[in-house]
Amino acid sequence: xxxxxFHHHRICxxxxxxxxxxxxxxxxxxxxxxxxxEIRLDSLSVPAISPFxxxxxxxxxxxxxxxxxxxxxxxxxxxxxxTLVEAVKENCAYVDLEVLAPASSHQELFMALQGVDTxxxxxxxxxxxxxxxxxxxxxxxxxQDKGADIGKIVTLAHSHQDVLRxxxxxxxAEQLGFPLIxxxxxxxxxxxxIATVELGGYMTYCAVSExxxxxxxxxxxxxxxxxxxxxxx
Numbered sequence: 001x002x003x004x005x006f007h008h009h010r011i012c013x014x015x016x017x018x019x020x021x022x023x024x025x026x027x028x029x030x031x032x033x034x035x036x037x038e039i040r041l042d043s044l045s046v047p048a049i050s051p052f053x054x055x056x057x058x059x060x061x062x063x064x065x066x067x068x069x070x071x072x073x074x075x076x077x078x079x080x081x082x083t084l085v086e087a088v089k090e091n092c093a094y095v096d097l098e099v100l101a102p103a104s105s106h107q108e109l110f111m112a113l114q115g116v117d118t119x120x121x122x123x124x125x126x127x128x129x130x131x132x133x134x135x136x137x138x139x140x141x142x143x144q145d146k147g148a149d150i151g152k153i154v155t156l157a158h159s160h161q162d163v164l165r166x167x168x169x170x171x172x173a174e175q176l177g178f179p180l181i182x183x184x185x186x187x188x189x190x191x192x193x194i195a196t197v198e199l200g201g202y203m204t205y206c207a208v209s210e211x212x213x214x215x216x217x218x219x220x221x222x223x224x225x226x227x228x229x230x231x232x233x
Contacts, residue, residue: 010035010036010197010202010203010204011033011034011035011036011197011203011204011206011221011224011225012034012035012036012037012038012061012203012204012205012206013027013030013033013034013036013037013038013205013206013207013208013221014038014040014205014206014207014208014215014218015027015030015037015038015039015040015043015208016040016043016212017043017044018043018044018045019044019045019046020044020046020048020051020052023039023043023044023052024051024052024055024056026208026212027039027052027056027058028055028056029208030208030221031056031057031058033221033222033225034058034221035058035059035203036058036059036060036061036093036094036203037052037056037058037059037060037061038060038061038062038063038096038205039052039060039061039062039063040063040064040065040071040072041062041063041064041073041083041084042063042064042065042066042071042072042073043072047064047083049062049083049086049087049090049092050090053087053090053091053092059092059093059094060087060092060093060094061092061093061094061095061096061121062083062084062087062092062094062095062096063095063096064080064081064083064084065096065098066080066098066101069098069100069123069125070125070127070215077101077102077104077105080105081097081101081105081108081109084097084109084112085108085109085112087118088109088112088113088116088118089112091116091117091118092118093117093118093119094118094119094120094121094150095109095113095118095119095120095121096121096122096123096152097109097120097121097122097123098122098123098124098125099122099123099124099139099142099143099146099148099151100124106146110147119149119150120147120148120149120150121148121149121150121151121152121181122142122143122146122147122148122150122151122152123151123152123153123154123181124139124143124152124153124154125154125155126154126155126156127156127185127216128156129155129156129158129162130155130156130157130158130162130163130165130166130184131155132165133165133168136153136155136165136166136169137169137172139151139153140153140169140172140173140176140178140180143178144176144178148178149179150179150180150181150202150203151173151178151179151180151181151182152180152181152182153166153169153180153181153182154181154182154183154184154185154215155184155185155189156184156185156186156189156216157184157185157186157188157189157192158186158188159188160188162184162188162189163184163188163189163191163192166182166183166184166189166192167182167183167192167195167196167199167201169182170182170196170199170200170201171200173200174200179202180200180201180202181196181201181202181203181204181205182196182201183196183201183204183205184217185215185216185217185218186216186217187216187217188217189216189217190217190219193205193206193217193218193219193224194219194224194227194228204224205218206218206219206220206221206223206224207219207220207221208220208221209221209222210223
């Protein structure tokens, strides 16, 4: 992967299938238009790392999202982190950990990341609202302080003011030299998923197809690719 760029459309396709075979098939179908493939381990009935590493040639992002942050994983925290540690050992491109995860989870993953090329995304999602600018900037500062290579802030937008507040974070991130993924969920937030990479955002996320969205307001890969094509980018 290239370093943080303000002119590259980095499209991450989120794969949230229940079986490894289905997830591999979905990933394969999306690979030609995707820059990054996110494997949602929390969606898999039997999470695994190796089948994806050995089969797919695209940069892979592994996420094992807990229920308390909008995911499906509802087991023991040490088991959740163990899969991410395994992904790091398999030399994946990215792992995503919630910035509010327990300190022990941060420590364990951070130890695994020493001396490897895998980049750490620390993320925060708010499915109810978009907080104040002060709180949003505070979350971003927390991510940088905790050693993230890349931050991720995603909120639910109820208005265009919410959207602007999140997108404006990218100006602060640029000043800090901190790669940031920042956009909004919900109907009001759809435009931010398109605009974010035009405005300095590190990456945007989309679904394999219209009926496989993993977050409110998420676009399909075909739709996002068509929009960027129409924009001439």
